[in-house]
Amino acid sequence: MRLSQAKSINGVIALPGDKSISHRAAMLAAIAKGETRISNFATSADCAATLDCLAKLGVKIELDGNAVNITGSGKYGLTQPSQNLDCGNSGTTMRLLSGILAGQNFTSTLVGDASLQSRPMKRIIAPLTEMGASILSNEGRAPLTITGSKLKAIEYNLPVASAQIKSCVLLAGLYGDGETTVIEATPTRDHTERMLEWFGVKVRSETLQHSRRITISGDSELTARDLHVPSDISAAAFFIAAAVCLEGSDITLQNVGVNPTRRAFLNVLCDLGANIEQLDEHVSSNEPVATIRVRGGLSKTSEPLVIGGEKIANLIDEIPVLAILGTQIDGGIEIRDATELRIKESDRINAIVENLRRMNAKVDEFDDGFRVRRSELKGSQIDTYGDHRIAMAFAVAALLADGETEITDAECVAVSFPAFFETLSQNHLR
Numbered sequence: 001m002r003l004s005q006a007k008s009i010n011g012v013i014a015l016p017g018d019k020s021i022s023h024r025a026a027m028l029a030a031i032a033k034g035e036t037r038i039s040n041f042a043t044s045a046d047c048a049a050t051l052d053c054l055a056k057l058g059v060k061i062e063l064d065g066n067a068v069n070i071t072g073s074g075k076y077g078l079t080q081p082s083q084n085l086d087c088g089n090s091g092t093t094m095r096l097l098s099g100i101l102a103g104q105n106f107t108s109t110l111v112g113d114a115s116l117q118s119r120p121m122k123r124i125i126a127p128l129t130e131m132g133a134s135i136l137s138n139e140g141r142a143p144l145t146i147t148g149s150k151l152k153a154i155e156y157n158l159p160v161a162s163a164q165i166k167s168c169v170l171l172a173g174l175y176g177d178g179e180t181t182v183i184e185a186t187p188t189r190d191h192t193e194r195m196l197e198w199f200g201v202k203v204r205s206e207t208l209q210h211s212r213r214i215t216i217s218g219d220s221e222l223t224a225r226d227l228h229v230p231s232d233i234s235a236a237a238f239f240i241a242a243a244v245c246l247e248g249s250d251i252t253l254q255n256v257g258v259n260p261t262r263r264a265f266l267n268v269l270c271d272l273g274a275n276i277e278q279l280d281e282h283v284s285s286n287e288p289v290a291t292i293r294v295r296g297g298l299s300k301t302s303e304p305l306v307i308g309g310e311k312i313a314n315l316i317d318e319i320p321v322l323a324i325l326g327t328q329i330d331g332g333i334e335i336r337d338a339t340e341l342r343i344k345e346s347d348r349i350n351a352i353v354e355n356l357r358r359m360n361a362k363v364d365e366f367d368d369g370f371r372v373r374r375s376e377l378k379g380s381q382i383d384t385y386g387d388h389r390i391a392m393a394f395a396v397a398a399l400l401a402d403g404e405t406e407i408t409d410a411e412c413v414a415v416s417f418p419a420f421f422e423t424l425s426q427n428h429l430r
Contacts, residue, residue, distance in 0.1 A: 005400065005403070009243050017043070019234070075175065102135075102146055130154055131153075160340070170214065233257050247296045256291070258289065265315060320351075320389045321393040353365040355383065377400050
């Protein structure tokens with residue numbers, strides 16, 4: 001994919017359904033009683049992998065445009081798959097589905113592509129084993145062979161801030177012999193809790209001085225209920241970043257999920273003086289939604305913007321595009337406490353640093369992050385390392401750079417946003 005410098009980005013931009021919410025909606029609909037219609041289901045390859053795994057577990061799934069009709073099997077109605085469950089590149093599919101499979105009465109094996117099978121799974125193996133599941137792995141990595149059983153309810157302190165681990169344990173808790181509690185020191189995205197409540201599960205949440213406790217009961221039942229998935233704020237982030245960096249831009253993004261645990265990116269930009277409005281705020285299927293209007297321009301801060309600590313957990317997907325933003329503000333951006341980026345679809349810290357240097361940016365690399373200084377970007381060849389968020393972040397960089405930028409393996413955007421480049425080029429760039 002070749003891109004050149006742009007003067008502005010304008011218009012109403014269509015975004016896919018939220019990937020995180022779509023995964024959870026499909027899994028919970030599969031173990032609910034009755035039929036659920038999920039409209040605006042994510043178009044991503046990751047979410048397609050979730051549907052494929054559920055179908056192999058005997059769940060009836062019908063596609064209808066961008067909607068999905070799922071006939072739930074009930075908590076114990078899944079059937080043993082005749083083949084491996086291929087999660088593709090999706091860590092969410094593997095980690096969350098493991099929680100459900102841990103409570104079944106059969107054995108199943110979860111596999112993925114080379115990238116996914118290199119990612120750490122001990123963090124879910126430990127709590128699921130403590131609950132009574134038997135899990136065989138490749139030294140803590142996939143393939144995961146899970147033999148489910150009647151599970152023991154536990155109280156589990158999250159070792160790292162991770163919505164995927166939290167969700168895995170909560171889903172396993174649906175099959176526990178009592179109340180399962182997850183304790184998180186840093187709040188993470190709460191889509192699983194909201195979706196459980198949408199399907200009729202009572203979720204007890206307590207915010208204490210230094211932690212948050214989320215509790216569910218193993219005798220909970222899920223009841224099918226139609227829902228609408230909001231547009232993906234992580235997909236919106238790339239267009240928002242481009243708009244604030246290009247003077248004269250004016251874009252509107254409709255029905256975007258603005259869950260408080262996902263809007264940290266918007267908060268950062270507003271603190272930098274970005275012109276961002278939230279309109280038509282409402283709640284849809286238990287998720288806060290709004291139309292977002294963004295107009296070009298950004299206050300040029302003289303002090304470096306330093307982001308670290310507990311803020312990282314709710315910014316993790318947007319850090320690649322924040323790095324690009326750092327080249328456009330006087331003080332630059334420093335990211336710390338983000339070691340988790342090294343074990344995503346790629347080593348994102350290394351990918352960000354190497355590609356920014358190719359584009360003439362001044363950047364320092366740390367074990368847990370990086371520092372980017374204000375720079376005049378130059379067009380270059382970008383290596384995505386097969387990572388969708390690196391590809392989309394450097395597409396934004398290309399719009400700001402002098403000369404042409406070539407993005408190799410650009411098709412990897414299909415993992416989360418197959419129509420990204422088409423959407424970017426459809427009358428939005430000037």
